[in-house]
Amino acid sequence: MLTTTPIALVLFAAILFAGPVRGVVLLAAVMPFGSSAAFALGQTGTVSLLDFSILAMWLSLVGRTGFTAAIVQSARPHQAGFPLLLLIILAGLGALFLPHILSHRTDVYVTVQMRDYATIALRPLEPTSTVTIQFLRFMVASSIFFLLAGVFARKPRADLALKALITATSLHIVLSVADIASYALGFPDLLDPIRTMRAAMLDNQYLGGIKRVSGGFPEPSAYAYFTMALFGFWLRMTMVKSLGVWPKLFAIAMFVLLIRSTSSAAYLGLTLFSVAFVAVHLKTISHLKPAARLILLSAAFLPVMAGASVALYSLNAEVAHVIDAVLIDKVSSDSATERMSWNNQALTNLKDTIGLGTGMGAGRASGWLFACLGGLGIAGTALYLWFVARVIFARQVTDTLNTNVSAALKTGCAALIIQAALTKPYPNLEAVFFILAGLAMALGRAGSQHVAAEVRRPA
Secondary structure, three states, rough: OOEEEEEHHHHHHHHHHOOOOOOOOHHHHHHHOOOOOOEEOOOHOEEEEHHHHHHHHHHHHOOOOOOHHHHHHHOOOOOOHHHHHHHHHHHHHHHHHHHHOOOOOOOOEEEEEOOOOOEEEEEEEOOOHHHHHHHHHHHHHHHHHHHHHHHHHHOOHHHHHHHHHHHHHHHHHHHHHHHHHHHHHOOOOOOOOOOOOOOOOOOOOOEEEEEEOOOOOOOOHHHHHHHHHHHHHHHOOOOOOHHHHHHHHHHHHHHHHHHHHHHHHHHHHHHHHHHHHHOHHHHHHOOOOHHHHHHHHHHHHHHHHHHHHHHEEEOOHHHHHHHHHHHHHHHHHHHHHHHHHHHHHHHHHHHOOOOOOOOOOEEEEEEEOHHHHHHHHHHHHHHHHHHHHHOOOOOOOOOHHHHHHHHHHHHHHHHHHHHHHOOOOOOOOOOHHHHHHHHHHHHHHHHHHHHHHHHHHOO
């Protein structure tokens, strides 16, 4: 039994008792534990704590009436879940048949397990368990979208969604501080009891003498991916005047943790997202209080901050070493060259399979869009982009708590898309994205229905 199995069983029971509405807080509490497993599956790997909690959310529906119709409603043609449903079906068919039909027709980059280490190698496309496992993980992760989009549309509780994000953020900060402090105080194994996933744990990396933060995740890149979602959410919540100072404090904390991750992809994603955010909300920002305006406009000056870093680079040898490692050397490194070859091969896979793709997870890339094109083909990528666009660009014109939280959740999704475009090796955007997206769609619909009701109400 893994050290995290008892925790998983307690959480499972707690979610069943709490139900699908209040259980979202418990589900969010699991999100920062990206390196924790619920239990092992022999030689096939482990089931993550988050996937196990999603299963508990589905089982919590048993005996509770009224939610089934709402969940089905979230997958109808006029809803955002419709292209996602089509994508799941298409990806399932691809996982079952494409590696067999197109076997040895193209080469794919795969992870090869050696005796003492794992490496990435180019191999002929052939049926493997990896494709099935990747699809099953995607199906579990994406299924939570339908559950939350249906349940919270029927019972819109923006307060619970907000409480869920507060819980996830607070635990993320605690784990991050524990990770940093454990190495500083000479206890590097402090978080090992929660790192039980069967994956390479790269939690002991240093850069220029600085410990790279991984918190509850197996490595800094995955840590930065989750932190980016929280940064996007809290940056948007700083625009809600009635919530006081704490969203601003959370946004600043997430910004600091992103910088502390020392991930070059996180730095680029942070810059792209922040500049885009300020450009979209420039008119609104001009009407905010000075403190909120300062935080948001500071994000637009990240390129200026980068320029200041270049100035420090020429004056301070220690700073120069860190910048060399994170940014300058990274661009010309063997790793960067290798990752570019993965993307080129993904495009070759698309061509060799006449646009069908190789099947989800059959090969890896170094960016979400390339991974989608190589694995899901043109049709799958189009469905995925349709779904993402329906989530991020859903219209909202009201100023209720439901719609403000929904807008912040969508902003978190947009931040994840930007980060995924830079780093994701596979098409799966992971459960965190689908949790935010499901809540965003449900609360946005609830806000629209509230406005419609107000319009229809007689004077």
